[in-house]
Amino acid sequence: MKRPVIRNKEEKKRRILECARRLTEIYPGAECALHWDNEPFKLMVLGRLSAQCTDARVNIVGKELFSKFPTARALAEADISEIEEIVRPCGLYKVKAQNIKDEMIMLTERFGGEMPRDMETLLEFPGVGRKIANLLRGDIFGLPAVVADTHCIRIAGRLGMYPEKSSDPLLTEAVLTELLPPEITSDFCHRIVLFGREYCSARSPRCSECPLSDICPKYREDNQQ
Numbered sequence: 001m002k003r004p005v006i007r008n009k010e011e012k013k014r015r016i017l018e019c020a021r022r023l024t025e026i027y028p029g030a031e032c033a034l035h036w037d038n039e040p041f042k043l044m045v046l047g048r049l050s051a052q053c054t055d056a057r058v059n060i061v062g063k064e065l066f067s068k069f070p071t072a073r074a075l076a077e078a079d080i081s082e083i084e085e086i087v088r089p090c091g092l093y094k095v096k097a098q099n100i101k102d103e104m105i106m107l108t109e110r111f112g113g114e115m116p117r118d119m120e121t122l123l124e125f126p127g128v129g130r131k132i133a134n135l136l137r138g139d140i141f142g143l144p145a146v147v148a149d150t151h152c153i154r155i156a157g158r159l160g161m162y163p164e165k166s167s168d169p170l171l172t173e174a175v176l177t178e179l180l181p182p183e184i185t186s187d188f189c190h191r192i193v194l195f196g197r198e199y200c201s202a203r204s205p206r207c208s209e210c211p212l213s214d215i216c217p218k219y220r221e222d223n224q225q
């Protein structure tokens with residue numbers, strides 16, 4: 001079924017701001033789901049592990065990894081087979097382990113262990129795409145950052161920001177960057193993850209209990225059938 005997309009930009013903005021306001025009330029903390037202990041290299045590693053893996057599993061694996069290799073340098077110098085063994089439960093373990101080691105070599109050798117904040121520079125790290133680069137910029141540096149993860153892409157579509165079936169993270173990032181005040185983008189995306197887990201899951205959204213149902217085109221459409 002084709003879902004309605006809100007065409008008017010001002011109306012889109014009004015709705016997404018109302019959505020942001022309500023999510024702030026429901027989830028005032030807006031914390032990152034990954035446990036990076038305020039150590040930037042950990043967030044980069046956890047971000048790499050999170051591809052096609054749950055945050056819960058990533059946090060468990062990350063805890064073991066960082067207890068054995070507690071610094072960026074330790075990971076840069078680690079035997080690749082030892083990293084592989086630990087990160088295996090996250091899937092795609094060979095490429096993830098190699099990316100993690102290479103990232104930490106780059107971080108220590110080229111940047112002296114200091115995480116860069118520039119988007120283009122972050123994208124040069126192995127395995128870092130725009131989603132992770134935005135996560136790093138938003139959480140470490142407090143910069144405007146739309147983290148277009150699977151929850152954000154799905155829910156913004158359901159809320160009529162673009163065709164619901166779109167799975168294009170660049171579109172999500174572009175639309176939300178245009179509509180949201182820059183200073184709330186990073187927290188908004190953390191809240192969307194929490195909201196996606198609690199109410200608006202991919203397979204079984206709890207629309208009848210949802211605090212956004214009155215401003216959700218999908219809900220209205222479904223209930224007109």
Ligand code: SF4
Nearest residue numbers: 200205207210216219
């Ligand atoms: S009403 Fe349903 S589809 Fe719309 S935001 Fe809420 S849970 Fe998601």
